[in-house]
Amino acid sequence: MTKGSKRWLGASVATMALLAATAVAAQTRQFNVPSEEAAKSIPEFARQAGVQITAPVSELRGRRTPAITGQQDVRSALAKLLTGTGLEVASDNGATIILRRAATPTRISADGGTEQPASVLDEVVVTAQKRSENAQNVPITLTAFGARDLERRNIEQVSDLSRFTPGFNAAQFSYGKPIFAIRGAENTFSAAGATKPVGVFIDEVYIPRFSASNITLSDVQSVSVLKGPQGTLFGRNVTAGAILVQTREPSLQGVEANARAGVGNYGLREFSGYVSTPLSDETAVSLSVNREQRDGFGKDLLTGRDEDDADTWAARGKFLFKPNDAFKLQLSADYGRDKNGGRALSALTGSDTDRRTSQLGVVQTFERDMAGGSVRIDYGDGPIKLTSITGYRYSDTFEIFSRSGLSYLSLASGFQEIGEERERDSAFSQEGRLTYDGEALSLIAGVFYFNEDSERGFRKYRLNARTGAITMDNFYDQDVRTTSAAPFADATWHVTDRFDLTGGVRYTYEDKDAREVLTSKTAPATSFTGIASQSWSEVTYRGVATWRPTRDVTLYGSYATGFTAGGFNTEADVIGAFRAYFNPERSASFELGLKSRFAEGRGRFNVAAFSTKYKDKQEFVFNNLTFVGNIINAAQASARGVEADIAYSPIRALTFSGTFAYLHGEYDQFVIPGAAAATGNPLGNSPRYTYSLSADLDQPMAWGRLLASASYSHKDSYRPSATLPQAIPATGLLNAQVGVGALDERWRLILWGRNLTNEQYPLIISNYSVNAEWLAPPRTFGLRLSYRYQ
Structure with a gap:
């Protein structure tokens, strides 16, 4: 599929040919597929494996795959690639592999008919550790919301998150003074010389004043609330959360x-x-x-x-x-x-x-x-x-x-x-970092x-x-x-x-x-x-x-x-x-x-x-x-x-x-x-x-x-x-x-x-x-x- 072609997302039966291949895959291949969004990593895997992979486009959104590197068996490598994505192999004839959303096997009902297989829960990709990861795989206490979650809960502002986030409380002294507390840590200071213990970031850029932090959540892919001290990975060090x-x-x-x-x-x-x-x-x-x-x-x-x-x-x-x-x-x-x-x-x-x-x-x-x-x-x-x-x-x-x-x-x-x-506030920030994802070691370092x-x-x-x-x-x-x-x-x-x-x-x-x-x-x-x-x-x-x-x-x-x-x-x-x-x-x-x-x-x-x-x-x-x-x-x-x-x-x-x-x-x-x-x-x-x-x-x-x-x-x-x-x-x-x-x-x-x-x-x-x-x-x-x- 060329990059400029039109996709139809959202239909559960929609499929996309990610790469055309003309030969049956060899038993082992040399892989160098980075950890990234499934919509990008799966076609890249298919190219390196020499096979054709077809997947439901609607199921690729918001999913991320782990890195696959080194000489590996194609099918074993594919199994690793799909770990945690909620996808599974539906059919495999050697040259073409069809993926589907993972589900329990079809059940036989009491009258001899079949029942619809149960679903897999929606998963949210977050950047809590400065790399995109499935929220369920991150060893940090957080509450994550995808775009669909925000719509279902009628969540329109940052303060609305508190109703569905354990440990997060939102209040207001006035419209210019929202109060965000995580696990009881907060302050109500408005003086220019004070800083808040809860940090708000948009696309990894810190919003310094709380008067500008209770933003409307439109055009959002995900929102996550991290609980506890964030003293390592986030630029504005905070005692309560982010x-x-x-x-x-x-x-x-x-x-x-x-x-x-x-x-x-x-x-x-x-x-x-x-x-x-x-x-x-x-x-x-x-x-x-x-x-x-x-x-x-x-x-x-x-x-x-x-x-x-x-x-x-x-x-x-x-x-x-x-x-x-x-x-x-x-x-x-x-x-x-x-x-x-x-x-x-x-x-x-x-x-x-x-x-x-x-x-x-x-x-x-x-x-x-x-x-x-x-x-x-x-x-x-x-x-x-x-x-x-x-x-x-x-x-x-x-x-x-x-x-x-x-x-x-x-x-x-x-x-x-x-x-x-x-109150007028202007802030400039610059972050540079190196990320390494290897088989034995993952590293993030920066300034x-x-x-x-x-x-x-x-x-x-x-x-x-x-x-x-x-x-x-x-x-x-x-x-x-x-x-x-x-x-x-x-x-x-x-x-x-x-x-x-x-x-x-x-x-x-x-x-x-x-x-x-x-x-x-x-x-x-x-x-x-x-x-x-x-x-x-x-x-x-x-x-x-x-x-x-x-x-x-x-x-x-x-x-x-x-x-x-x-x-x-x-x-x-x-x-x-x-x-x-x-x-x-x-x-x-x-x-x-x-x-x-x-x-x-x-x-x-x-x-x-x-x-x-x-x-x-x-x-x-x-x-x-x-x-x-x-x-x-x-x-x-x-x-x-x-x-x-x-x-x-x-x-x-x-x-x-x-x-x-x-x-x-x-x-x-x-x-x-x-x-x-x-x-x-x-x-x-x-x-x-x-x-x-x-x-x-x-x-x-x-x-x-x-x-x-x-x-x-x-x-x-x-x-x-x-x-x-x-x-x-x-x-x-x-x-x-x-x-x-x-x-x-x-x-x-x-x-x-x-x-x-x-x-x-x-x-x-x-x-x-x-x-x-x-x-x-x-x-x-x-x-x-x-x-x-x-």
């Missing part, structure tokens, strides 16, 4: 396109589209767009303005140049913009009993522009490959919001505090460089109760420049065919130059200009032992360390607090895990137990003796727990799945000056028990396909922070969708619903002058029509 978003690559094989349009309640209008086309046998381009508009879930009764509405759009373009199997160049660029009327922060006291309306009297707004690009070069056609990834990310966020839940007009005492924030300039302006002012007199008006002008460099290496020794030992190490050097200019209109004598710089260095490492007693079972044990970078209090009210920098937060984690398949590939069961220690944990502390708030290395903490996921497909059309997490996290030592000790308090954003249950149906009928999905997720109550006594209540969400589609999957019509029981639960609670809450979205539903051309 979220990896991998977008789709343009196809050289033919035109691929899809479009989706929908409407829903609250005036929802949405559209998304994707097209990929080859320009020649060596080049291809793709373009994706996403647009959404929606009315507000809430309203400010004093201003009459909608709150919690949506107006977003995003676009991404990619260019692929692949003149041969040894060289690949990818260029990517994206831009997105979203805006709304701010959050509906509703007071828990007063005359208004509607929890979705507010009485703030502030013209709130949220506006965000994001852009980025990357250049990726892969070179190598064999066990050695060189990779260069050059990335740039930019974000510009502006937000006005009331920090207090009532207008000063309704307050009997105290004040209404209002925040105005502008990572990162440079970031974060500018943040934060105005905080208070309006006195009843009168509205301004009692405080401070502006914090912040500028922080970060430079980081880190060489790293990670090697796996394949001791036997079933036992691996992995060791990795990274040395990180980081330097921060910080400036804060505090201007106070109400107390000019407190104004100051502070300039400071500090550097840190850290060695982090990991060790993993992996045993695969059978092809369907992986057992592993690991020890890993990580750190969250130190920084400065660039929103300090006194110059002493600004100069008192805080050091890195460190973590060390033990983990034991099992990944397994059962029922001949129709089932999956994964479980992991972990114990993590946090040292010099970064916390914001309000000193009741000096009346100054500050970020300090205040606490020692620990977390332990169990995470599990299971999936089972009793018949080809039906799949059941579930997740479970138990988390016990607490502060082992946390003393707050002038206040009650927080030692023994639970970690913030760490619910004790979470679980989810899902069922998915895709049943072919005479007229088309019947489609249905339902999911329920539960989250225990939890504290949003160690020092805030109010708790976010336990919640359970029910989502579902039902629809019809074409047999060849070209079109679908789906009726969907989220939060069908209309649970009212807060994203965050506030105690500025009055107790208040900001509710998560209510029940939403809509109709979507999608079309796919391939």
Whole structure:
């Protein structure tokens, strides 16, 4: 099949001739087939073997094969190549081999007829170890989502992943301040001089500010959430975990396109589209767009303005140049913009009993522009490959919001505090690495460089109760420049065919130059200009032992360390607090895990137990003796727990799945000056028990396909922070969708619903002058029509 020919994907009966051959294969051949996507490795294997191989195209997507090297018997080598792919040989006449999706043998029913063979579960390819691998084969605790998973679960943003990811919790203080916590590790700092313990990466490029990290998941090939310290392979060393978003690559094989349009309640209008086309046998381009508009879930009764509405759009373009199997160049660029009327922060006291309306009297707004690009070069056609990834990310966020839940007009005492924030961030990153995949040793070694300039302006002012007199008006002008460099290496020794030992190490050097200019209109004598710089260095490492007693079972044990970078209090009210920098937060984690398949590939069961220690944990502390708030290395903490996921497909059309997490996290030592000790308090954003249950149906009928999905997720109550006594209540969400589609999957019509029981639960609670809450979205539903051309 020529590279420029047209492919029809998605039909289960579609087949593709990967290579024509004219002779029967010899008994042994010399192979040099690298580990890569099945759509590329299988035709290359066929060429080297001198046979013709035909495979169902729809089953090659998202599957990856191991490397095959050396002089080997053709059939034995093919068996190794297909390991873990879910494919098997259907027929073999010597010169032509036909592959199919692996399944249990056809069963004879009670009436003497045949039953449809059961299916093999969908598998997701991830880059958790800087190489594309089947998620089930990676000895790391992670939760992976393919494009189909995202669609079935109605997952649209990074924060939505938390409902189906054990150990991951997502909340929000405001639209510009999402809170991501993995295994209880998080912080709520927004100062330019602080770093988050959870890293978000898109196409292996780090997104430095959380204000730009809760991105829309369109044009995505896979998303994976890695749990625990990521101190070896990832450029921005983190103590808690990483979220990896991998977008789709343009196809050289033919035109691929899809479009989706929908409407829903609250005036929802949405559209998304994707097209990929080859320009020649060596080049291809793709373009994706996403647009959404929606009315507000809430309203400010004093201003009459909608709150919690949506107006977003995003676009991404990619260019692929692949003149041969040894060289690949990818260029990517994206831009997105979203805006709304701010959050509906509703007071828990007063005359208004509607929890979705507010009485703030502030013209709130949220506006965000994001852009980025990357250049990726892969070179190598064999066990050695060189990779260069050059990335740039930019974000510009502006937000006005009331920090207090009532207008000063309704307050009997105290004040209404209002925040105005502008944040501009630009970051350049460069990673170069060498990957070697041999029979006895696999190695990744490289260097990572990162440079970031974060500018943040934060105005905080208070309006006195009843009168509205301004009692405080401070502006914090912040500028922080970060430079980081880190060489790293990670090697796996394949001791036997079933036992691996992995060791990795990274040395990180980081330097921060910080400036804060505090201007106070109400107390000019407190104004100051502070300039400071500090550097840190850290060695982090990991060790993993992996045993695969059978092809369907992986057992592993690991020890890993990580750190969250130190920084400065660039929103300090006194110059002493600004100069008192805080050091890195460190973590060390033990983990034991099992990944397994059962029922001949129709089932999956994964479980992991972990114990993590946090040292010099970064916390914001309000000193009741000096009346100054500050970020300090205040606490020692620990977390332990169990995470599990299971999936089972009793018949080809039906799949059941579930997740479970138990988390016990607490502060082992946390003393707050002038206040009650927080030692023994639970970690913030760490619910004790979470679980989810899902069922998915895709049943072919005479007229088309019947489609249905339902999911329920539960989250225990939890504290949003160690020092805030109010708790976010336990919640359970029910989502579902039902629809019809074409047999060849070209079109679908789906009726969907989220939060069908209309649970009212807060994203965050506030105690500025009055107790208040900001509710998560209510029940939403809509109709979507999608079309796919391939």
